Amino acid sequence: MAEIKLAAETRTEFGKGAARRIRRESKVPAVVYGHGADPVHITLPGHELHLALRQANVLLSLDIDGKTQLAIPKAVQRDAIKGFLEHVDLLLVRQGEKVNVDIYVHTEGELAPGGNLLEHVLNALPVEAEATHIPESVTVSIAGLEAGATILAKDIPLPAGTSLNVDGETVVLQVLAAQAEEAPAEGAEGEGEVAAEA
Structure with missing residues (x-):
């Protein structure tokens, strides 16, 4: 399983307005958590992240403030209609960790x-x-x-x-087992004709 490297930027703005601004810049808001550390809010390049998530259980190598950290996607939110990425939760992992x-x-x-x-x-x-x-x-x-x-x-x-x-x-x-086709119920056709005449 290959690692995919992504450059991350830490962010301090939160809320729907901030998220919309991030997405307008073709980026995706995300949060990284795990190993008992405080969650870190980041933005990731949208196109590169979209391609990475095409791989099942992809391993991401994140460059966060000059420090490389490994993470796997735990929750991916997409727009219900257009399908674009809205937010991603990432779990920090280490070599050898289960x-x-x-x-x-x-x-x-x-x-x-x-x-x-x-x-x-x-x-x-x-x-x-x-x-x-x-x-x-x-x-x-x-x-x-x-x-x-x-x-x-x-x-x-x-x-x-x-x-x-x-x-x-x-x-x-x-x-x-294969289902045998059910024959029409006896008299159903006649009942339909009566209903049509009525």
Whole structure:
């Protein structure tokens, strides 16, 4: 997992008006916290931050007042309509430190023939991983699975140094039987004609 370097500026103005001014300058207000230190309010370059957040569980190397600090995103607020970044909460981390994160679950292969459906009970798997080696995702084979099959959290192979942060018996994926198309209820068509005439 690569580090992405961002230059941060500390800020002393708060509130909606200040946040709007920051965003007009193509920057994003953010707060950095963790390790028992007081939260530090910063601004980050909007375009670079937007690109960085495309990576799941990205590790950010922040230059804050000449000091480099590592952080991971914990909460990202976006505009509900336009989707632009409004605010980001960042958690300070250290080399070798363990953190709790969610990693995406991807699937590969095809289910057994029969039109059955795959349900993602969990789209992301809660795990504990080293802060500087957080996996972006895990991949699970569903090849040949039939209706009624389930994949539990404990069945998913995890990278070295990563452990489950959820009960191993938790269902992550399950295969649902194909639904037969329901025939129209008897007499429904006639009832509709009567209603139309009325």
